[in-house]
Amino acid sequence: MSGVREVVGVVLMLGGALFSLLAGVGMLRFADTVSRLHAASKAQTLGLLLVLVGAAVHEGGPSAPPLLLIGVFMLVTAPVMGHVVARIAYRTDAVARERLTVDQLGDRLSRQDAAEPPPR
Amino acid sequence: MRADPGDVHEPRPDTPASRGSVRRRPWRYLPPVLWLTLLWAVLWGTFTVPTLIAGAVVAAGTQAAFGLPPRGAERRHRLPRLRGVVQLPALIGYLLVDLVVSSVVVAREAVRSGPRTRSGIVEVELRARSDAQIATVALLTLVAPGSLVLEIDRERRLLYVHALPLRGAADAEGRRAAVARIERRLLAMSRTAKKEGPA
Numbered sequence: 093m094s095g096v097r098e099v100v101g102v103v104l105m106l107g108g109a110l111f112s113l114l115a116g117v118g119m120l121r122f123a124d125t126v127s128r129l130h131a132a133s134k135a136q137t138l139g140l141l142l143v144l145v146g147a148a149v150h151e152g153g154p155s156a157p158p159l160l161l162i163g164v165f166m167l168v169t170a171p172v173m174g175h176v177v178a179r180i181a182y183r184t185d186a187v188a189r190e191r192l193t194v195d196q197l198g199d200r201l202s203r204q205d206a207a208e209p210p211p212r
Numbered sequence: 213m214r215a216d217p218g219d220v221h222e223p224r225p226d227t228p229a230s231r232g233s234v235r236r237r238p239w240r241y242l243p244p245v246l247w248l249t250l251l252w253a254v255l256w257g258t259f260t261v262p263t264l265i266a267g268a269v270v271a272a273g274t275q276a277a278f279g280l281p282p283r284g285a286e287r288r289h290r291l292p293r294l295r296g297v298v299q300l301p302a303l304i305g306y307l308l309v310d311l312v313v314s315s316v317v318v319a320r321e322a323v324r325s326g327p328r329t330r331s332g333i334v335e336v337e338l339r340a341r342s343d344a345q346i347a348t349v350a351l352l353t354l355v356a357p358g359s360l361v362l363e364i365d366r367e368r369r370l371l372y373v374h375a376l377p378l379r380g381a382a383d384a385e386g387r388r389a390a391v392a393r394i395e396r397r398l399l400a401m402s403r404t405a406k407k408e409g410p411a
Binding site: 095111112114115117121122123126127129130131133134135137138141145154155157158161162167171174178179182192194195196197198200 | 251254255256282297311312314318319321322323326327328329330331332333334335350351354355356358360361362373374376378381384
C-alpha cells in the first residue's frame with residue numbers, strides 16, 4: 093500500500109517539475125511581459141500544485157494538510173499578483189502590440205481618450 | 213474568496229454602516245475567527261489547548277484590526293451558502309480540468325511558437341452584479357492559464373481578458389464563452405441570481 097502511495101507521489105512530483113520547467117521555457121521564449129506572466133503565474137501554478145500534492149501523497153499523515161493549504165493559498169494569491177502586474181504592464185506599454193490579434197481594451201481606452209480625459 | 217481585486221484600483225469610501233460594527237454585531241466575525249484559529253493550529257501541526265488559545269487571540273486581533281467591512285446592501289447578492297455546497301465540487305472539478313488543459317496548451321505554445329505566439333485582449337460582458345460575484349468570476353478566470361484579467365470595469369461590469377494563444381475572432385468568441393461558462397456555474401449556485409435573470 094505504501095508502495096502505491098510512493099509511486100503516485102513521485103509521478104505527481106515529476107509531473108509538477110515538468111510543468112515548472114515548461115513554465116521556465118515560456119518565460120524565456122514569450123515575447124512580452126504579459127505573455128511571460130502567463131507562464132510565470134499560471135503554468136507554474138499547476139507545476140507547484142502538482143509538486144505539493146505529490147509531496148502530500150508521498151509523506152501522508154500530519155504533514156499533508158499544511159502542504160495542501162499552501163497549494164490553496166497559492167491558487168488564491170498568484171492570480172491576484174498576475175492581475176496587478178499585467179495591469180501595470182499594459183498601462184506602461186510593456187505589451188508587444190503588434191503581436192495582439194485583438195485589443196478591445198486599447199479600443200476602449202482610445203475611445204475614452206477621444207471623448208474625455210482618462211478617469212484615473 | 214471575498215477579497216475584491218477591483219478594490220485595489222478604486223477604493224470605495226467607507227460607509228457609516230461599516231464602522232464600529234465589531235462592537236454592534238460581534239457574531240459576524242465569529243466564522244473568520246474560527247477559520248483563522250483552525251488555520252493556525254493546522255500550520256503549527258498541533259491541536260493542543262495552548263495552541264488553540266494562542267490562535268484564537270491572534271485571529272481575534274487580526275479581525276479587529278483588518279476585518280473586512282460587512283457587505284451591507286450586498287447581502288442580497290451574497291455568495292452562495294448551502295445550495296452552493298452541492299454544486300461546488302462540480303465547479304472545482306471543472307476548474308481543475310481547465311487548469312490542466314490550458315497549462316498544456318500554454319506549454320505547447322511556449323515550446324512551439326515561443327516569441328511568435330499570438331495573443332489578444334477580449335472584452336467580456338458580465339451578468340454578475342455584486343462586487344463579490346465579479347471578484348470571484350475574475351479570480352476564477354485568472355486561475356486558468358492562458359487567461360489573464362487585465363482590467364475590471366466594475367460600473368459597466370466588463371472584464372478585459374488577455375488570452376494566449378489567440379489567433380482570430382473564433383478564438384476570441386471561445387474565450388468569452390469560457391468566462392460565461394464559469395460565471396453561469398457561479399451564478400447558478402446563488403439563489404438570488406436566478407430570480408433576477410440575465411441583466
